Amino acid sequence: MRAGRAVLLAALLGLSACSTLTAPRPQWPAGEAVELASVPFFPQDESQ
């Protein structure tokens, strides 16, 4: 059972690693940093 879980996890991680390796590296366009500091924040309890 434990071995089965390990294989499943390895398969999931392997798939994830493969897709990461093949994807082009994401990049922001060149320029200055931007921060919209005035955007209000409402904490969300995601355990709801």
Next chain:
Amino acid sequence: MLVADGVETTAEALVSQVYVPERRGSLQAEMTAAVRRHQRVPLPLPADLDALAAELQSGRPVLVFLNLGLDSLPVWHYAVVVGYDPAAQTVLLRSGRERREVMKLKRFDAAWARAQRWALTVARPDEIPETAGVQRWIAAVAPFESVGQFEVAETAYAAAHGRWPQAALPWTALGNVNAAQQRWLPAVSSYSAAMRLEPSAVLLNNRANALIELSCPAQAKADLDAAEALMPTPPVAAALRHTRERMVSVSGASASCATAVRTALGP
């Protein structure tokens, strides 16, 4: 985002509008509907980082949908992107309980990609976001018509005409919103303006319908004849036949027709 855009509401009030208990979360459809209830246009963004950056540069936060888990074991999450740093390759988020979460771009992009790169910004009807194209803007506004918010739609279509003066689509949409309110003269005027930019069988059919309502069968017939000469597609041809059948019920020209022809059909 609504509050950032000047809407007076609270988190609690919004949660009651977008939280769907059976589905254990806020879904995109409920999210966009809640935005519309506050007379704001929910505009989906193109699925790329350049679009996100452009909206942030113009001062608009962007709501994104992320999968923080794996494709096979998803952990769905909404966050508001409020900034980015090209030098550090990071993204700034209002996220869950974190007011200012700094996330590596690589991690953000992977999580965003696993959620089909869904992103949405919110705009006043008269302020078209930076990355909007005319078709995407009109498509985002059209649902206001189906819920009877014609004023919002009209404002947004007028703004679209200002932004894209050479596009026929905003005039067509204005024609349709006038027709939906049975304002036939402005409808004819809008369709005529659209036809001066880009004539089509659909526009001729729509204008013919408005002309019938104004008791102008001769002008409507001229439009239908011109539309049929354009070799319309089968669905449009069917619409033209239907309009022609309606025309039979109208006999003779009325006094209002002369006014309509002079003021609305234009040159």
